[in-house]
Amino acid sequence: MSQPAPLIACHDCDLLQREITLKPGCAATCPRCGAVLYRNATDSINRTLAYAMSAALVFLVANGFPIFAIESQGSLKGITLMGAVHSLWGQDMQAVATVVFITAVVIPALEILSLVYLLLPLRLTMLAPGYNQLLRLLRLAEPWGMVEVFMLGILVSLVKLTSNFRVIPGVALWSFAVLTLLIAAAAASFSTRDVWCCVDRINGRRVAP
């Protein structure tokens, strides 16, 4: 080992330490506060890309088809996510409708698309234009994507509705369930550390403090 291992500062307690090499699937935690510093996600870029691409397809189905349908006056009527946001907007609830639209549609779409846009060229050892702005944007957007909470919201509303109506689950219900799993899998296998290692390798530099 000619060069010392790179430095890393804990994001929760700012303790300075040196990186260690991890076995696949292991995570390094801060010895002082216990925060997860980084993990050695197996095959991070390939796997995240695969999950993100399938999530993109499922996302279209989840947003284009009804989540559930209700039988009223002898006919079936379906509720889509966009339809629900639209009717909330119509009830003078523009602020709430906007929050729902952003957290359940815009941010997840943005996350999925930017992952594909970043990782596809990276796999071919190229850099996507504007990659660092996008990585910054991803970091900002990350806490606001709430597909898994929306999924629980669907389940709670199903229970509330079945007491008064005959409810038929739609295609989008299953798609949202799959989308929740795919986004969680993509988030678990995505490692910004691996992305930056890859970027450094392509740029042919090793930035040391």
Place this chain on the structure above:
Amino acid sequence: MNGLSGSAASLGLCACHVCNLVSRVRNPRQAAHCPRCGAYLHARKPGSIASCWAFLIAGYILYIPANLLTMMETGSLISYRKDTIMSGVIHLWKTGSWGIAAVVFIASILIPLMKLVSLTVLLISVQRRSTWEPRQRTRLYRMVELVGRWSMLDIYVVTLLAALVQLGALATVKAGPAAVAFGAVVVLTMLASLKFDPRLIWDPLYKERGHERDAH
């Protein structure tokens, strides 16, 4: 730890919040950018305590109308009811959906309250430069960050049920004014927890040890 001790900031180093690269900051008062990704470098989140308090106080104020006003109006041919968050939970409990009642209670009442109280405790302890249990307080902060998003649940439920209106069904569901207040509470407490910098919990501890070392 390989001859290293103490926080990066005390050694004149700063970790980038986007790419985690540790780089040297020559003049802490001057704006610096990360050499790798170009993000603005700061040792601690700028204005962390002041903006966190601002979001938190706004959250406390809106928590009151969020719980007192009507969240949802449900009307059908035979019945009409106005529900606040709590009465909605009680209604669910009485109609036998205990599991769902518990989930809604935790997500819409317990989590927002827990977030407001925890962030207040964290802010006060940081401002008093307390050295009490930093590890436990950091763990508390991580929990606040982890569970905070789940309070959005009720907003989604109201959204989906409000779509019934559009279907021209015999029953109608209308979102009430509490939905706006509650949505604001969720967003404000999330902003507050994003603005809080957990590294501030550890700073007084390090300073104190530094003084001890100086004394010896």
